[in-house]
Amino acid sequence: xxxxxxxxxxxxxxxxxxxxxxxxxxxxxxxxxxxxxxxxxxxxxxxxxxxxxxxxxxxxxxxxxxxxxxxxxxxxxxxxxxxxxxxxxxxxxxxxxxxxxxxxxxxxxxxxxxxxxxxxxxxxxxxxxxxxxxxxxxxxxxxxxxxxxxxxxxxxxxxxxxxxxxxxxxxxxxxxxxxxxxxxxxxxxxxxxxxxxxxxxxxxxxxxxxxxxxxxxxxxxxxxxxxxxxxxxxxxxxxxxxxxxxxxxxxxxxxxxxxxxxxxxxxxxxxxxxxxxxxxxxxxxxxxxxxxxxxxxxxxxxxxxxx
DNA sequence: TAAGCGTGGCT
DNA sequence: TAGCCAAGCTT
Numbered sequence: 001x002x003x004x005x006x007x008x009x010x011x012x013x014x015x016x017x018x019x020x021x022x023x024x025x026x027x028x029x030x031x032x033x034x035x036x037x038x039x040x041x042x043x044x045x046x047x048x049x050x051x052x053x054x055x056x057x058x059x060x061x062x063x064x065x066x067x068x069x070x071x072x073x074x075x076x077x078x079x080x081x082x083x084x085x086x087x088x089x090x091x092x093x094x095x096x097x098x099x100x101x102x103x104x105x106x107x108x109x110x111x112x113x114x115x116x117x118x119x120x121x122x123x124x125x126x127x128x129x130x131x132x133x134x135x136x137x138x139x140x141x142x143x144x145x146x147x148x149x150x151x152x153x154x155x156x157x158x159x160x161x162x163x164x165x166x167x168x169x170x171x172x173x174x175x176x177x178x179x180x181x182x183x184x185x186x187x188x189x190x191x192x193x194x195x196x197x198x199x200x201x202x203x204x205x206x207x208x209x210x211x212x213x214x215x216x217x218x219x220x221x222x223x224x225x226x227x228x229x230x231x232x233x234x235x236x237x238x239x240x241x242x243x244x245x246x247x248x249x250x251x252x253x254x255x256x257x258x259x260x261x262x263x264x265x266x267x268x269x270x271x272x273x274x275x276x277x278x279x280x281x282x283x284x285x286x287x288x289x290x291x292x293x294x295x296x297x298x299x300x301x302x303x304x305x306x307x
Numbered sequence: 308t309a310a311g312c313g314t315g316g317c318t
Numbered sequence: 319t320a321g322c323c324a325a326g327c328t329t
Contacts (some may be wrong), residue, residue: 052325059315059324093313100327130327150325170308198325207323208318238322241313250313288312 008178009163009222015182018160019193021216026196029203033057034064035140036195042067042141049133049140050101055092057202063090075114077105083301086290087257095253097304101290102190117141131171136194145190147179151195152201153194157182159205163222165231166207248272248281256291256301267295 034040035048047067050126067088071077077085082102089098104126108116116137117123123134135146154167157178167175184190204214212218223229239249251271256263272278282299285291292302 049325054312054326055310056322056324091314093315094326096312098328103318128327132326136325148325152325202325236322239312244311246312246314253313284312 008161009226010230011163011225012161012215012224013222015184017220018182018217019184019189022196022200024188025216026192026199027196028178030195030199031057031203034061034068042137043074046104046116046133046137046142047101049102049136050097050128051092053097053133054094054202059092063088063092071105074105074116075115075266076109078109081232081301081303082289083271083292086253086301090257091254093250095290097128097290103127104129112153116141118144120144120146139191139194143188143191145183146194147176147183148198149175149179150198150201151177152198152205154201155207156201156205158198158222159210159223160217163226165223165229166236169236209260230270245277245281245284248277249285252278252282252306253290256299259300262300265299268299270280 018038030197031034033048035044038202048060048064051064051067071080080102082099085098085102086095086160089095092098107126108114109292115256117126118138118141120134121135123129124131129137132148132150135148138144139146139148143286149171151167154175156173158164158167161178161182180197182193184193194301200215204211212224215221218224248271252268255268255271268282269275269278282291286293287303291299293299
């Protein structure tokens with residue numbers, strides 16, 4: 001066996017030594033977010049999880065409120081063209097999420113009687129829902145016992161238990177095993193723990209400028225006890241953006257989002273000088289179902305119904 | 308498994 | 319200033 005970065009440090013705290021302080025801290029410091037209120041329901045939780053994938057809370061808040069007011073139930077969204085979801089997504093980024101959320105709403109309406117399924121496997125089968133989101137919805141909306149492994153939780157575990165600054169680039173089997181071993185037995189406590197450990201990573205045990213003076217488990221944290229050694233190993237993969245197809249796609253879609261009428265090719269051509277890359281970006285958007293080509297070189301957001 | 312996929316605020 | 323970073327999913 002190769003050494004695993006998720007193995008416990010010699011000074012790793014026991015699970016029981018972590019649960020009470022972190023859950024207690026959460027009770028005092030949890031943010032009052034709309035998707036955490038009882039009235040949000042499972043649909044509100046699910047919408048928030050889609051929007052929060054790779055996107056900060058502050059930018060999600062206004063779009064979330066607008067979305068839930070317009071489409072209070074999955075069937076309300078499913079009844080609209082997918083392009084309306086893309087338009088309402090605004091500038092949250094990664095607009096394929098809007099398409100997938102719309103597709104999930106259609107599937108929920110058709111297969112689950114309009115109610116967000118509580119079963120983990122059923123959630124996982126919906127478009128746009130992967131390992132993390134399925135566990136998050138099952139845990140946050142339905143109070144179930146699941147290991148909820150997002151980037152915040154992975155970082156908290158890497159530090160507090162494993163004793164390193166950052167988790168691996170991709171989630172490993174060792175991390176999943178560790179997360180399961182730390183999960184409280186009691187279902188309600190497990191759900192509380194999932195939300196609390198995540199919030200700790202989001203507010204205190206942040207990627208940069210972590211504030212150990214505000215951390216409820218700083219006395220037991222393996223990384224801190226080791227002297228907070230700097231990250232070793234391969235650098236974490238950075239994201240390039242300027243000059244990429246992604247940037248061109250973003251510019252093209254921004255024009256179409258704000259247009260009421262279908263947009264002529266010439267208007268789209270104005271957003272980017274380089275014709276080969278511009279064409280490739282537009283073709284990609286069409287292939288992804290984010291843009292619908294009409295006759296005569298005119299484009300719009302998709303009006304197609306999902307089948 | 309690693310690359311592709313948006314956007315904007317922060318340091 | 320120019321990266322770095324933010325509750326991932328899909329192929």
